[in-house]
Amino acid sequence: MWLFNRLLPKLIRKGRLTVITHDGQSSSYGDGDPAWPALTMRLHDAQVARDIVRDPRLGAGEAYMDGRYSIEGGDILDFVTFVRANRPWESGSSALERKGMAARAGAALVGRVNRFNQRRTSKANVAHHYDLSDRLYDLFLDRDRQYSCAYWTDPANTLEQAQTEKLGHIAAKLHLSPGQTVLDIGCGWGGMALYLNRTCDVDVLGITLSEEQLKVARARAEAAGVSDRVKFALIDYRDVQGRFDRIVSVGMFEHVGPAHYREFFRTCHNKLTPQGVMLLHTIGRINKPGTTDAWTRKYIFPGGYSPSLSEVMKASERNKLMITDVEVLRLHYAYTLREWYERVQDKRAEIEALYDARFFRMWSFYLAGATAAFESGGMVNFQLQYCRDRRTLPITRDYMADAEKALRAKG
Incomplete structure (x- = not known):
């Protein structure tokens, strides 16, 4: 004791x-x-x-x-x-202390080592988390299987409603027109790609490194009768050919790794048409660059890292991508994670039958820790809009609200 x-x-x-x-x-x-x-x-x-x-x-x-x-x-x-x-991010001394040179150097070295994500290990890292049984995700995600932060216009909304509104919130920022082409980097189980095609009449290529996600996404497009316009591929974003009017990436940037941020944005710049627009949705930290904790690296997201805004800006600004809008979602993921946690607890028997009691406790601890990080810790979500030409988008944000309202009416 x-x-x-x-x-x-x-x-x-x-x-x-x-x-x-x-x-x-x-x-x-x-x-x-x-x-x-x-x-x-x-x-x-x-x-x-x-x-x-x-x-x-x-x-x-x-x-x-x-x-x-x-x-x-x-x-x-x-x-x-x-x-x-008991120790929220906002607390602490009113006078911020400055670390010594040795402490700063040591922290920076640990950070670089922990955040390095080699290309040859990317697929294995993705598979570690996303190639779990489809049945597991069906037990706690919404019907559309959105495995990222929802958008809560009202905390009393259902998870399904909040996830649908997330799709509309992002689509509105893409400023889409019928017939445009969209690259969805890290497409998950295809929900975003199918939504954009259905509501905005665009052609989408969704890419993933998860074989399980690919199978589900392709089956969904086939069932919807849109596999000629919504295609999915098992491919690294760096290997995609062609150019696109729009790029969207939701919940994938956390797996890129800071060592590859400049390469990521350079690739996105080169894949966009001159009038192209990009929307990046990622978990982020509201303080300076850090490290992913050892438990999460070992059991949940090997190679995963949530960036500070300064890290993202440093990489994107060097690649001729103009930042045109920044939104910080502070509590939205906390609401989402609590919904997932409650659903996991309700499905304890099924999850333990699918895996075992230790896995159930692991998954519960993961969701609990993530919830705490967004409620009291230093984690938020960033939605960052980029374009290549400053004249591509309207000069006020009114178009986003108008488009979002129209998309909500479509459901």
Whole structure:
């Protein structure tokens, strides 16, 4: 318990966290504020505390996966969001401290190593997450199987409505005209491509590195009778041939890796027509460049990294892409993740039958941690619009609102 006594008083200041060891010792932390949660963490072996203190994120995640501790008075989502809310991103000293040169250099080196994503490993990294059983994603995603941040015009909306409105929100920013060609980089299971074709009368090529996603996307286009206009391919974005009037990429940039950002934007510039427009939707961090935590890299997104806005701008501005609109979605992914988490909990029996109890706990911890990062941590979503010619788009944003309203009417 002495290990936790060194760590937890710094982490838990509001509310109450009681820790009960495997041999029955009990300690409590926090001020007991009744407006905050009161949770109990029960440790099931003598080594849990040491493993968590040694590496809090990796240790806490692995110990929970292995069933070495449990949460009472709530669940893992309650626990993780409670801990993170005690130290929100907005908190801290009013005077920001400056790190020494050695500390900055060390952090930068670790960041470069952790964020490096070689081309030859990209497909394997994508497969690690997206080539899981189709049945898993059917259990917690919306009917259109959108596996990215939804757009909540009202937090009371259904997940299905919020995901459809996300598609319209993005389509409006693409400023589409009938007959145009669109490249969808990281097309997922085809929902965006099919939506753009149906609502905007455009031809779309969706590309992915996931074989499972490709099969589903092609089957959906065939079933809709639009496979002549909505095509899907298993190909790296760098190998696509031809030019397109529009490029859209939703939830794929997180897998590019900072070492390849300039190459990504150079490729997009060269794939756009001179009057082309691009919309990039990505998870991002509202502070400076950092690293992906060890647990997420190991179990969920190997090679994945969410960029700071400065990293994106540094790469895109060197490739003659003009930034024409920036939107920061602050809480939208938190709402989305809570919906996914609740659906996963409701489908526990099916998920454990599909995989096992350890996988269920892993997936729950992943969604809980992500929710906390968007509710209290430094994660947001960026929607960045680019063009090659400054005269391509209207000079005010009114066209976006008008188009979005029309698209909502189409449903």
